[in-house]
Amino acid sequence: MKKLNIVLLLSAFMPYVYAQQNSISFVTWKDGNPTSVHAVNSLDSITFQKSDGTITLWNMAEGNDTLKTGVIDSMTIVTPQITSTNRLSDDELKSLFLQTKVDNTSYKKLGNHNPLMGHKFGADPYGMEYNGRLYIYMTDDHMFDSNGNFIDGGYSDIRNISIISSEDLVNWTDHGAQHIAGSSGAAKWANNSWAPAAAYKNIDGKDRFFLYFADNGGGIGVVTSDTPYGPWKDPIGRALISKGTPNCGDVPWLFDPAVLIDDDGIAYLYFGGGTDGKDAADPGTARCVQLGEDMISIVGTPVQIRPPYLFEDSGINKVGGKYLYSYCSNWTYNSNPGVARIAYMKSDNPLGPFTYVGAFFDNPGDASWAGGGGNNHHAVVKFKDRYYMLYHTRVLKAAMRRSPEWSSIITDNAELRSTCMSELSVDENRSVFNYLSASAITEAGVEQIKTFDPYVKNEGETMAWCKDVSTSYTVGKYIVRVTITAEIDKPGGWIGLSNVDFKNGANGFTARIKGKGVLRISTKKTPTSFLSTILAYVEIPETDNYTIVTVPLMKMPTGTVQLFFHFSDTCSFDWWSFF
Structure with missing residues (x-):
């Protein structure tokens, strides 16, 4: 009987993988919910293919879902390596961030959708x-x-x-x-x-x-x-x-x-x-x-x-x-x-x-x-x-x-x-x-008609709620363009987004930013547990120029959550994305 060595490359869209004796079990997901468990016992050749939010396991020689009996000799799980721009450790960044007093109040109440903006006025x-x-x-x-x-x-x-x-x-x-x-x-x-x-x-x-x-x-x-x-x-x-x-x-x-x-x-x-x-x-x-x-x-x-x-x-x-x-x-x-x-x-x-x-x-x-x-x-x-x-x-x-x-x-x-x-x-x-x-008419306002996509390049000045945030508007002098950035006006300023859909998860975060301090990313405005709600600490290089920062996540988010960016100091937040 031929034995098979399998190498699995985990990505943001891969299912959870459990190693069992002589088999591998795959939990596949659709729309953020587990749909099935596949116990796989040896294949001549396997490939993983993402389709409509699910992972399809298939045999290249014989077509979809054709499984063969046998024994798996070994399995290696390879996690993608993300090169972090952080120079300090997560614990060091956490310690620095906790020196900042975060004002978790906001003039626009969390959960309310009226007014549309909480950081500026606008009429007519x-x-x-x-x-x-x-x-x-x-x-x-x-x-x-x-x-x-x-x-x-x-x-x-x-x-x-x-x-x-x-x-x-x-x-x-x-x-x-x-x-x-x-x-x-x-x-x-x-x-x-x-x-x-x-x-x-x-x-x-x-x-x-x-x-x-x-x-x-x-x-x-x-x-x-x-x-x-x-x-x-x-x-x-x-x-x-x-x-x-x-x-x-x-x-x-x-x-x-x-x-x-x-x-x-x-x-x-x-x-x-x-x-x-x-x-x-x-x-x-x-x-x-x-x-x-x-x-x-x-x-x-x-x-x-x-x-x-x-x-x-x-x-x-x-x-x-x-x-x-x-x-x-x-x-x-x-x-x-x-x-x-x-x-x-x-x-x-x-x-x-x-x-x-x-x-x-x-x-x-x-x-x-x-x-x-x-x-x-x-x-x-x-x-x-x-x-x-x-x-x-x-x-x-x-x-x-x-x-x-x-x-x-x-x-x-x-x-x-x-x-x-x-x-x-x-x-x-x-x-x-x-x-x-x-x-x-209510302060709760209208319902959110679709979830928010964290995997595209999102503008930093996109928000549902915030505190101590303004926006800066610039028109290019030589090239006709408009640049808008979110300006964090005070240490402890924050931005919140509603119903962000992480589907099957994310491994890393990247953003274009300038200023100083630490950015904390969490799924609660006031994190009560370090492990359960905080996704990452991001070191913001102290520079007058914009910098691309990239970090692996401490915790993989899944499903639909509220997302919060807390800033320990003043900075300019141009865009961000998860991957």
Whole structure:
């Protein structure tokens, strides 16, 4: 009888292997669960093949799952050797890390999905789906001006647009506060950039992206890019919509754009608002107009829309073949649609006429957790066959004001808003937005619609929760590129990710990083057991330049877990991946 020597090379996707007398048992896995145990007694020739998350054992000579009787003479298990960049041992790195005081609290509560961001503010959200990701564009509410002075409701200082994106609606990648208006922005003629709207269109065989924004209340600008997140260029060097645009001269506030690209490829722009000098019940200050094929010009004269009790905040969706124009009502007392609520109108045509339907969203400030009331700004977006309501609250500001660090700095009047999301029920057959009450929106937010993949190159500025983290936005001087990094601002800062799917495991970790200190990777925010929750300690070389670090894992993670990166010191975290 021929005896067989077998060499097994273990990888992140190999099954667990148990050596038994005269046999080997293999536990194979599928979707993170054990599916079968194979007792293998000698083969003339064997190969391991990964297919759909399982390991198939097969005989090269006779086909799949053909086993032969016999005796295995010996078995060698070979573990891949990972060359670590750590100079110190794991115990030494652990000792250094434990000298750092880690603040395990966060302004965005662990497990909650609202607000979308816990490290920065963002208001007036607008959503756009592209290639399986939801991109959200926001007014860049921020606390300090360029001189470091606290801004108490400083709309006039807002010249950037913040952009984030996600595949799963819980772990968000921060694409930075992008320079749109002012001397450092793409549209240097504009004083401000508020309340953005975004769309993309294939022009001459290439997808082009268009970002429309409000220059204060004086006009609508447009900038373009080859990506959903910039860098942006000003294609016309002036406002697209201004007081000089026909039928727009008497609109008090030329702002709050919304954009729709219809099924035939023709695009439309919606904007306007304000009640100054108008009848509050019927101000007639909303407008809509067809955009040119280039998306940066208009066709014809803007058409008036007359929403009852209009204040601001244009929205547009095509649902069930009908065009639904939505808006925020003003502060004049009325029973329908009510004060500062989101209402909508319906039309058979993109330029109207529109017929009033009613309110469908409360002021989110009426929710007990939202941090108080204020202006109401929304967008309805369809993503992965579900509808979502985007809106802003003051929940992050309220949480920060409760902390000793910020209680004496952030005033009650500071207009610091945070984007939130809730699922919206929509009847497509009847083209109806069902009512979403303040009591139905929650700090828990929407559910995560897919797990997070740790095996691809992930941006360091991707997070579900965090503490003492900011982001840095850089545009290349000679090569047109945008670089965003997560900046760990204080020793003990951390980043958390939700529902990270390690499938059958991982052997190592690599990242691009600069700074100093130690990075601890764990599957719990507060590890209670060194062996059971900590995956690795990573030594961060103290250098001004980025370094690629690589380490083997102390423990192999499997299945779906929460993942946390804790930093013992300040650093810049560019990207990371497991393997």
